[in-house]
Amino acid sequence: MYQLKINNLCEQEFLNQYWQKKPLLIKQGFTDFQDPIEAEELAGLAMEESIESRIVTNHNNDWQAYQGPFEDFEKLTEQHSTLLVQAVDHWHSDAAQLLHPFRFIPNWRIDDLMISYSTPKGGVGPHLDQYDVFIIQGEGKRHWRVGLPDPTLKQFAQNKKLLQVEQFEAVIDCILEPGDILYIPPGCPHEGYAIENALNYSVGFRAPNQQDLFSSFADHVIDTDSGQKRYTDHTLALRDSKGELLQSETDKVKTLMQALLNNDELFKHWLGNTLSQAKHEMDLAPLEEPITCEQMSELIANNAEEFERLGGVRAIYQQLEDTLLLSINGENYPLPLCDLNAVTLLTDHDYVNTDDLNAAQPSLVFIQTFTTLVNEGMWFN
């Protein structure tokens, strides 16, 4: 288990002073840091079709990016190269443990664990990310520079697959050693170059933009066949110009649209669905012999079994007027309010044991839901 120490700050102080505000160097955030994965294993994952990976090289300042999966690692040269693998937490349970210390930030904001392996002088060059990130130094050392957001900094495409930013002034200029962590808020330019072969772990976050939200909400409205109410104008009066669309009519159209956003039931079902979706494939192994709800009830009542949440499972819940809405990887499960304790055992922990579930006195609907999740492989024992 990794224990995070944010310099001399408690988690709330970190959130108040740094989160989404300014970058922070956390020296020895993890003391005696042990890498959860080796470079060879990472390379093995980068050979898989279903896992997103890239190699970036910068020989003689010529930046190139290659998309995985890789059959060999010729491009991962002894110097000036980096292999990056996305969502390793979906595939490697030890690596997924690295997300745990950052779970003081809510589940729905956490995205995935990206891991990079760089050879000396390797990096992806100066760039900006749209999201917050904690970069943890594993094996090796890497020289990092981080700047503050600067709207005048120009972004440009080094090539089709690699967006970079022009040189920037650094407010952090440091050499990360194993267990050191950099927190970088969105929009802060940064660049890191390995000094010796180096593993880096990036805990990435999500923050949807309006475009994502509106387009996904529109999909949900269509999928659920909602929003059939039509514009009406029973008080229509003559006007001077037939061409004019009156402000009052614009307002009515906006109100008609806003009525859908104000429909709490529809809105929360959509939000749970969209925010719990995984962006990368999952290593799901559904049970070959599914268990029944009766067997699960029996297990909860009489056995001391532990279930592990599969890496990449996104588990969130919302309180509706008279129900709880549990959302797991794009599926919504309405549950009675009395299941709050049982639900938080699933959403707030990497492991859940049947004794605790039993003590939470779950409803039959909860047991049915958990049976489905176990049969799908979202939780396993």
Ligand code: SIN
């Ligand atoms: C890397 O590990 O090379 C990239 C991490 C980042 O800059 O976001």
Ligand code: CO
């Ligand atoms: Co970055």
